Amino acid sequence: MISWLRALAFVNQNFPNDISKERFLARRLDWLVLDFALRRNIGYKFGIERLKDFKNSLDKYLGDLTFNPQKYFKEEARKIAWSDLRQRHFLHLYLFVNWHSHRESLKIKKKINNLYYFVFPGNILPKIPINVRASAYKMHIENNFSVFEIEVLTNEEINNFEFHAVNDPFKSIKAQEVIKKDNKFIVKFARKELENLSENYGLHIISNIYHDHIVEISKVTNKNTNVI
Structure with a gap:
């Protein structure tokens, strides 16, 4: 994680601000969010402390980002994770990941405005589109x-x-x-x-x-x- 963030910090500090740099940084951050905010089986125990560590590392190396990479993320879950990290809503993100780790057969599937979603009872957690x-x-x-x-x-x-x-x-x-x-x-x-x-x-x-x-x-x- 740290080696990637150092490399991205170098790119951010030494290359001009343009769309190509934004897309490059956003794609790598998309991977990092998947690995360190959403995945559970990476050898780094999942929990609130890991989410805090990831957020603190993001702030240390990329705290001066001039754009929001979330707009380039393709998957809704990664957008939600980035938003929670930015707002330091670690418990919300922790519960969100735990719920989506359940088997799909245990999740509620619902059609809303002609689109299908996994929804959490009571809408406490964000709904996720079903591909x-x-x-x-x-x-x-x-x-x-x-x-x-x-x-x-x-x-x-x-x-x-x-x-x-x-x-x-x-x-x-x-x-x-x-x-x-x-x-x-x-x-x-x-x-x-x-x-x-x-x-x-x-x-x-x-x-x-x-x-x-x-x-x-x-x-x-x-x-x-x-x-x-």
């Missing part, structure tokens, strides 16, 4: 198709569903038909293509910005197919 969460809840055979019924929580547009080989991402099987109704999708694959498909394949959802997310299918089984 893509997808889980198959039913699978059956229909004529020449293997049909998956999938619930998708996403704030992105969906392009398609594909089976990808684990060891070869360019080897894929595309869905033949996708039917959408609200946040539920009926996805049809050619049954012949999925026959005897090994566990080395996984079902993926592809968004309109080419994000690739795994669909959870472990809960669905069908005696007429080997796709699990």
Whole structure:
């Protein structure tokens, strides 16, 4: 942490203030916020003392920043963490990280203004947008198709569903038909293509910005197919 902050301090003090410097510093700070404010398993015990130490180090080396790097952060959680650090709201940030460390199945998912969020009971902690969460809840055979019924929580547009080989991402099987109704999708694959498909394949959802997310299918089984 300290070596990175020293390097960023040198850049901040010796290069002119412009957009390129802001973006460079913000990208590195984005990584540091992830590691030292949000992650728990970095070998430096997570707690309020660690958050205070990180904040004090930021002030020591980058206390003279002339811009707010938060505007360049992409992830909402990192923006919240930076805001709490700036205001020295260490307990709030500590509780926020602890809550988001829980399994997703324990979190409340809610649709607000056509966007999906993880929300904390009573809105005590900030809500976090859900990028893509997808889980198959039913699978059956229909004529020449293997049909998956999938619930998708996403704030992105969906392009398609594909089976990808684990060891070869360019080897894929595309869905033949996708039917959408609200946040539920009926996805049809050619049954012949999925026959005897090994566990080395996984079902993926592809968004309109080419994000690739795994669909959870472990809960669905069908005696007429080997796709699990």
